[in-house]
Amino acid sequence: ESIKIALVVKSLGNGFFDAAHTGAQEAAKELGDVEIIYTGPTKATAEAQIEVINSLIAQKVNAIAISANDPDALVPVLKKAMERGITVISWDSGVAKEGRQLHLNPSATDLIGKTIIKLAADYLPEGGDVAILSASSTATNQNAWIEAAKKALPTDFPKINLVATVYGDDDSAKSTDEAKGLLKSYPGLKAIIAPTTVGVVAAAQVVTDENLIGKVNVTGLALPSEFKKFIDNGASQAVALWNPIDLGYSATYLAYDLAVKKDEAKPGAELSIGRVGKITLDDDNSAPMADPFTFDKSNIEKFSKIY
Amino acid sequence: MLADPHPARIVRDPPREGEGKTPLLTLSGISKSFPGVRALHDVALSLYPGQVTALIGENGAGKSTLVKILTGIYQPDAGEINVAGAAVNLPTAHAAFERGITAIHQETVLFDELSVAENIFLGHAPKTRFGTIDWGTMRSQAREVLDAMGAAHIDPDTRLKDLGIANKHLVAVGRAMSIDARIVIMDEPTAALSAKEIEELFLLIEFLKGDGKAVLFISHKFDEIYRIADRYTVFRDGEMVGEGLLKDTSQGDIVKLMVGRSVDHIFPQREAHIGAPVLKISGLSHPTEFDDIGFELRKGEILGFYGLVGAGRSEVMQAIAGITRTSRGSITLEGEAIAPRSAADSIEKGIVYVPEERGKQGVVIGMPIFQNVSLPSLKRTSKSGLLRLAEEFALARKYTERLDLRAASLSQDVGTLSGGNQQKVVIAKWLATAPKVIILDEPTKGIDIGSKAAVHGFMAELVAQGLSVIMVSSELPEILGMSDRVVVMREGRIVAVHENKGLDAETLVRTAAGIVAQ
Amino acid sequence: MSATETPHGRHIPDRLDRPLRSAVFSWEALLIAVAISIFAVNSFASPYFLDAWSLSDLTFNFTEKALIALAMALLIISGEIDLSVAAIIALASTMMGMAVQFGVGTSGLVAIGIGVGLACGAFNGLLVTRLGLPSIVVTIGTMSLFRGVAFIILGDQAYKGYPESFAFFGQGYVWWVVSFELVLFLGAAVIYYVILHRTSFGRRVFAIGNNPVAAQFSGVRVERIKFILFCLTGLMSGIAAVLITSRLGSTRPSIAQGYELEVITMVVLGGVSILGGAGSIPGVVLAALIMGLVTFGLGLLNVPGIVMSIFIGLLLILVIALPIVWRRLMKERPA
Amino acid sequence: MNALLKNREIWLLAAILLLIGLISTRYGAFASPRNLANVFNDTSILMILALGQMVVILTRSIDLSMASNLAFTGMVVAMINAAYPAVPVPLLMLIAAGVGLALGVFNGALVWKLGIPSIVVTLGTLTIYRGATFVISGGAWVNADKMSPAFIGLQRMQMLGIPLLSWIALAVIASFFVLLTRTPLGRSFYAIGVNPTASVYAGIDVGRTKFVAFCISGLVAGICGYLWVSRYVIASVEIANGYELNIIAACVIGGISIAGGIGSVGGAVLGALFLGIISSALPLINISPFWQMAISGSAIILAVVLNARGERRQGRIILKKAEAI
Ligand SMILES: Nc1ncnc2c1ncn2[C@@H]1O[C@H](COP(=O)(O)OP(=O)(O)OP(=O)(O)O)[C@@H](O)[C@H]1O
Ligand SMILES: Nc1ncnc2c1ncn2[C@@H]1O[C@H](COP(=O)(O)OP(=O)(O)OP(=O)(O)O)[C@@H](O)[C@H]1O
Numbered sequence A: 001e002s003i004k005i006a007l008v009v010k011s012l013g014n015g016f017f018d019a020a021h022t023g024a025q026e027a028a029k030e031l032g033d034v035e036i037i038y039t040g041p042t043k044a045t046a047e048a049q050i051e052v053i054n055s056l057i058a059q060k061v062n063a064i065a066i067s068a069n070d071p072d073a074l075v076p077v078l079k080k081a082m083e084r085g086i087t088v089i090s091w092d093s094g095v096a097k098e099g100r101q102l103h104l105n106p107s108a109t110d111l112i113g114k115t116i117i118k119l120a121a122d123y124l125p126e127g128g129d130v131a132i133l134s135a136s137s138t139a140t141n142q143n144a145w146i147e148a149a150k151k152a153l154p155t156d157f158p159k160i161n162l163v164a165t166v167y168g169d170d171d172s173a174k175s176t177d178e179a180k181g182l183l184k185s186y187p188g189l190k191a192i193i194a195p196t197t198v199g200v201v202a203a204a205q206v207v208t209d210e211n212l213i214g215k216v217n218v219t220g221l222a223l224p225s226e227f228k229k230f231i232d233n234g235a236s237q238a239v240a241l242w243n244p245i246d247l248g249y250s251a252t253y254l255a256y257d258l259a260v261k262k263d264e265a266k267p268g269a270e271l272s273i274g275r276v277g278k279i280t281l282d283d284d285n286s287a288p289m290a291d292p293f294t295f296d297k298s299n300i301e302k303f304s305k306i307y
Numbered sequence B: 001m002l003a004d005p006h007p008a009r010i011v012r013d014p015p016r017e018g019e020g021k022t023p024l025l026t027l028s029g030i031s032k033s034f035p036g037v038r039a040l041h042d043v044a045l046s047l048y049p050g051q052v053t054a055l056i057g058e059n060g061a062g063k064s065t066l067v068k069i070l071t072g073i074y075q076p077d078a079g080e081i082n083v084a085g086a087a088v089n090l091p092t093a094h095a096a097f098e099r100g101i102t103a104i105h106q107e108t109v110l111f112d113e114l115s116v117a118e119n120i121f122l123g124h125a126p127k128t129r130f131g132t133i134d135w136g137t138m139r140s141q142a143r144e145v146l147d148a149m150g151a152a153h154i155d156p157d158t159r160l161k162d163l164g165i166a167n168k169h170l171v172a173v174g175r176a177m178s179i180d181a182r183i184v185i186m187d188e189p190t191a192a193l194s195a196k197e198i199e200e201l202f203l204l205i206e207f208l209k210g211d212g213k214a215v216l217f218i219s220h221k222f223d224e225i226y227r228i229a230d231r232y233t234v235f236r237d238g239e240m241v242g243e244g245l246l247k248d249t250s251q252g253d254i255v256k257l258m259v260g261r262s263v264d265h266i267f268p269q270r271e272a273h274i275g276a277p278v279l280k281i282s283g284l285s286h287p288t289e290f291d292d293i294g295f296e297l298r299k300g301e302i303l304g305f306y307g308l309v310g311a312g313r314s315e316v317m318q319a320i321a322g323i324t325r326t327s328r329g330s331i332t333l334e335g336e337a338i339a340p341r342s343a344a345d346s347i348e349k350g351i352v353y354v355p356e357e358r359g360k361q362g363v364v365i366g367m368p369i370f371q372n373v374s375l376p377s378l379k380r381t382s383k384s385g386l387l388r389l390a391e392e393f394a395l396a397r398k399y400t401e402r403l404d405l406r407a408a409s410l411s412q413d414v415g416t417l418s419g420g421n422q423q424k425v426v427i428a429k430w431l432a433t434a435p436k437v438i439i440l441d442e443p444t445k446g447i448d449i450g451s452k453a454a455v456h457g458f459m460a461e462l463v464a465q466g467l468s469v470i471m472v473s474s475e476l477p478e479i480l481g482m483s484d485r486v487v488v489m490r491e492g493r494i495v496a497v498h499e500n501k502g503l504d505a506e507t508l509v510r511t512a513a514g515i516v517a518q
Numbered sequence C: 001m002s003a004t005e006t007p008h009g010r011h012i013p014d015r016l017d018r019p020l021r022s023a024v025f026s027w028e029a030l031l032i033a034v035a036i037s038i039f040a041v042n043s044f045a046s047p048y049f050l051d052a053w054s055l056s057d058l059t060f061n062f063t064e065k066a067l068i069a070l071a072m073a074l075l076i077i078s079g080e081i082d083l084s085v086a087a088i089i090a091l092a093s094t095m096m097g098m099a100v101q102f103g104v105g106t107s108g109l110v111a112i113g114i115g116v117g118l119a120c121g122a123f124n125g126l127l128v129t130r131l132g133l134p135s136i137v138v139t140i141g142t143m144s145l146f147r148g149v150a151f152i153i154l155g156d157q158a159y160k161g162y163p164e165s166f167a168f169f170g171q172g173y174v175w176w177v178v179s180f181e182l183v184l185f186l187g188a189a190v191i192y193y194v195i196l197h198r199t200s201f202g203r204r205v206f207a208i209g210n211n212p213v214a215a216q217f218s219g220v221r222v223e224r225i226k227f228i229l230f231c232l233t234g235l236m237s238g239i240a241a242v243l244i245t246s247r248l249g250s251t252r253p254s255i256a257q258g259y260e261l262e263v264i265t266m267v268v269l270g271g272v273s274i275l276g277g278a279g280s281i282p283g284v285v286l287a288a289l290i291m292g293l294v295t296f297g298l299g300l301l302n303v304p305g306i307v308m309s310i311f312i313g314l315l316l317i318l319v320i321a322l323p324i325v326w327r328r329l330m331k332e333r334p335a
Numbered sequence D: 001m002n003a004l005l006k007n008r009e010i011w012l013l014a015a016i017l018l019l020i021g022l023i024s025t026r027y028g029a030f031a032s033p034r035n036l037a038n039v040f041n042d043t044s045i046l047m048i049l050a051l052g053q054m055v056v057i058l059t060r061s062i063d064l065s066m067a068s069n070l071a072f073t074g075m076v077v078a079m080i081n082a083a084y085p086a087v088p089v090p091l092l093m094l095i096a097a098g099v100g101l102a103l104g105v106f107n108g109a110l111v112w113k114l115g116i117p118s119i120v121v122t123l124g125t126l127t128i129y130r131g132a133t134f135v136i137s138g139g140a141w142v143n144a145d146k147m148s149p150a151f152i153g154l155q156r157m158q159m160l161g162i163p164l165l166s167w168i169a170l171a172v173i174a175s176f177f178v179l180l181t182r183t184p185l186g187r188s189f190y191a192i193g194v195n196p197t198a199s200v201y202a203g204i205d206v207g208r209t210k211f212v213a214f215c216i217s218g219l220v221a222g223i224c225g226y227l228w229v230s231r232y233v234i235a236s237v238e239i240a241n242g243y244e245l246n247i248i249a250a251c252v253i254g255g256i257s258i259a260g261g262i263g264s265v266g267g268a269v270l271g272a273l274f275l276g277i278i279s280s281a282l283p284l285i286n287i288s289p290f291w292q293m294a295i296s297g298s299a300i301i302l303a304v305v306l307n308a309r310g311e312r313r314q315g316r317i318i319l320k321k322a323e324a325i
């Protein structure tokens, strides 16, 4: 009887999560008797994820590793899963503490917040206006990063002026409209920061279409394979991301450790994540995996072939 | 005329002596069934050029069904249609008018939102070289058609919904005329027309006859049939039971063919026991429909309301029944002032209105007969909101049987009944509420002679029991034969109230039309 | 019933003997057959299906939507429709969340949820009946409006911190595996069955759906009844809002997104004529069960939700097309 | 003049001008021709879709599957483009039109041949077509990187200073105008909406005409499938999710009666523009995006109320005539 670990993602079809799936399978192979169930709703809503989790509970999986669409709404159903003996961890986009045993952050929240501003600031020696194009207004991780970014602004980047934060709901059409709106409302805008892989592509396309390459720099978090084109054409100077393959890999590792080896998730515990290294849980039972990695003209070619 | 290539096929109805004409259209062996109903069985019919043939039969005899077969809307289960000697197939309405067959249907079937011109030409509009619609030509041709019919007052560009009901009917006729048809079918064309408009229609029919067209004319009114038609064909229960020349046949014989027995339609003799006023209306007004309506209805009385179609009688009655809001005026029932705000209110108070537009306002198609009948009486047939089916059936049976409804069962959908039988359900439905005052709006519109007698007899019974009746009718004989007094309306106002002693038709028509007596 | 001849006319029987065949080929029979086959397929395809807890979890997939579907069925039978039900849930849930911030207790929250639902339904009802507007467009408008208000209030925030006891409605069990939601739904189904099929109110609803003008002339207070039906639909949406909020333990303005079409699918699959005038509550209950069985069964096989929706879509068209095709085949065969 | 005032397109146009005026007071450059041209271009796809939907609504039907059709067709052409970048874009557009048409034919055939109400059919195909998009793509997205420059660039090509997308929209508007006012087919859409029974008597095949209407909406949705993916440079299962309601909202605001038979090309275009202006203006005048939904909801309700006012039957003239005499 193999160990069943369910990798539940926000929505299927997203290249980021597909890459995480690859990592999970890599981990499964290393661990041996592990079967990965890669699943998630097509529409990124909490209700749809709950239905998915209900069916996973019925299948008596050993562990659930989830990237959540809502930090709170999933808590009751995940609690139910834990009551029925299923190991639950969250990764990427977290669940409130009561709803999981631990949370694997892709990176330290503060660091991500700082990085996304830095990516813009590095190319704005004179400073200037920037705006944020986020995913949905309910996305936990994005909101946390934006908070962190705002906190870092006055101290670390005094010349950067954040003029607006808008939400594209991770929908390309809406993100496009919002990006256009930003360019119109703030003619002096120097950069658009989109800490979401859907939004960043939409914004870069808008900048390309409006012939603003060189005037407005698009940056944020992007998958190299999806974004290479805009580094090449100059709409963006650089973007950052962590390795989604590693993220899926680590999440699987952690789920396995808790479910099979009965490692305990408690503040201060040190847990191994295979080839990626080790993490130490903080008071919130969460831990960052690695620092974000920056992609620019020099390395995008190479990474775009990987994820 | 083409020689008949299949002379052997036309057997049922060889041309009558001395006419020397071959029929333009012959039907033979036509049968048509609907689920559970045999509408037509092996019927035959011939139409001759330059002649008007009347199709006569009780409600549900299958007349309209035949019209629909001839116009390509229904497909016959069996039988053959010959036009000018050639067997034809009429799979669609289009195929029918390509064969030169056109019809004015029993229900007015036009397009409210489209212009008059388009209503006339929809489906066969003149086109430009590019195959697009030629609006200019269409308008001018519409003008010509309307002028030719003596309807010069209708502007081809007005939207149909802005026309009065009679003018709409003229547009329907215009539509039939615009197709260069050889065969013109009219299914109860006079039902919605006033006396004056009927005269105009008859002129038109004469004109068509003169033009060599074959006309099929369906009506329940014998005076009209004898005036305009040359021949007759009688259907009974979906079968052809006789045909011939009208000039050789008496009305009595035709009625006998129709119903299988003789019916004397004499209005019931009754002793009027007229009592105190029951309903008193005064100063009733509406911003656009009627003004300052005042009259009294007494116990045991039948009060006739006469007027040309569109005089506003229905609107007044609907106001009394709480359906239309009024701007002014009072309604007093048995000494108590009432202000019904809905039909439900007035039914509760004991005033019921039996509407004129049966399909739209009367029956609920899709529901069985018994549920239709019990609908306004649900309060009585149910107990603390819960339905009691036995009560409903009993109520429905009591009234429908009394009106001699022809139905297979009370659970049958009313939609499967013929027009006249639906009308009986409608009347049954409001009678079942046991009202004090019953307002019947055109109660015998479109029902056959036998049923008509039944309705009239029933009305007599009702007043004998002390009920008071308002009867809106556009049929003079009915008004004269049934009413104790007659109120005449014209253009939204009451213009006269006559006692029905020695009242003559001419006076009525003149007051209704606003012609001052010489 | 007496079979004596009346003095006036021939005797008309109450009903011709209803042949057994028509009962066998009724819509409900078709749905029962479909439900049983899906149940069988599920038990065969997944070893986890036949388990009390699985079956109990299964019911959560449809109870909330099905509660709304009961009222929606009546509304659609009367010839109207309400596309704003999911938005009502969002607004009601937001208001409950707001109340939590003011320290309102569990019973107060329930009252607020249901009350807001009722108010939204009444708003729809007023627009439709007072102004005589087509309900499909009115509720497309209020659908944006209600959820829009939720967005204005909440923006990118969430309300949480619902009291402990509030969790019972969406997560509690009445007995063993029998959840409160399921009991509530079954109870509501019985009530709606009686209302629609056994009361004069229900009869009037059918009459309105078949011919509103004739119904009005027959003394049915058409507007009032339609208004009541909109209120009922709002009320049921409010109840659903309580359940969902309790089940999720938090409120976001995007809650229950897209539920309206699922509810309507349920109603139509249940044999309610979208054109009004026909339908039954047992049909709707069966349809809810079928949708739950399909989604849960496929979920056990880890089939993505979107693929399940293909099955639902096909089921909808097939179940409606089948009787039509069948009738046509029967007709072509010589009697 | 009176006729002009009764014309609801005029009222809608006035409302739009007023709206533009209001926005200009807050954001001056909004009314500049350049910006208005941009708004038009941004609204092009919605306009085209609304026209297709209008034809269906005219016939007393509704097509809820347009957005799913768009997603499916968009995915098909994007996948073809990703796999065979050499396939010329005009051919891809033809393929998009063909695929969209095929999906429309499926809807139309069910409505015509089986007589299932259109709302039921398209409620079903709404989920089927989107599900099929998932099935053919395996859920994967087609990104900007995988699309050829020509695929993305075509609609952005400028002609006389205006992007090709706008020209396509103008051409579609013109063809719908001719179709609906100058051809027998176009008039029969109106006829069967106004009175289906009368249409049968007038020799119009109601079922087939509805079928054709669905073919048109399918065709239009297919073309928009290409336009959408090349505009937003992404093809995924979720594109245009829920957009069917925006399309219908545009029609409703444009005065197209949901009961069939009433509506005009101008109305549909203006209705779409109205929504387009609102969504492009809100961020400009610093209204929180969270207000957008409530505002467009209110606009829809207002439009319906006003349209219903206009349609309300005038009383008969009998009495007035009598008074005049
Ligand atoms: N579509 C239909 N479905 C079922 N039965 C029908 C249908 N149309 C007509 N019938 C039935 O066929 C028979 C003939 O109806 P038809 O309308 O031809 O009568 P009619 O002679 O025109 O009567 P009337 O004088 O009342 O108009 C009736 O019994 C009617 O109930
Ligand atoms: N311009 C019009 N367009 C459409 N329908 C009309 C128009 N005028 C009248 N009608 C309808 O025709 C019917 C007859 O009109 P109205 O009630 O005014 O006249 P009436 O005197 O009652 O005539 P009737 O003899 O038919 O009862 C009514 O149902 C009315 O609604």
Ligand SMILES: [Mg+2]
Pocket (backbone or CB within 6 Å): B063, B064, B065, B106, B187, B419
């Ligand atoms: Mg008839």
Ligand SMILES: [Mg+2]
Pocket (backbone or CB within 6 Å): B310, B313, B314, B315, B356, B441
């Ligand atoms: Mg009248």
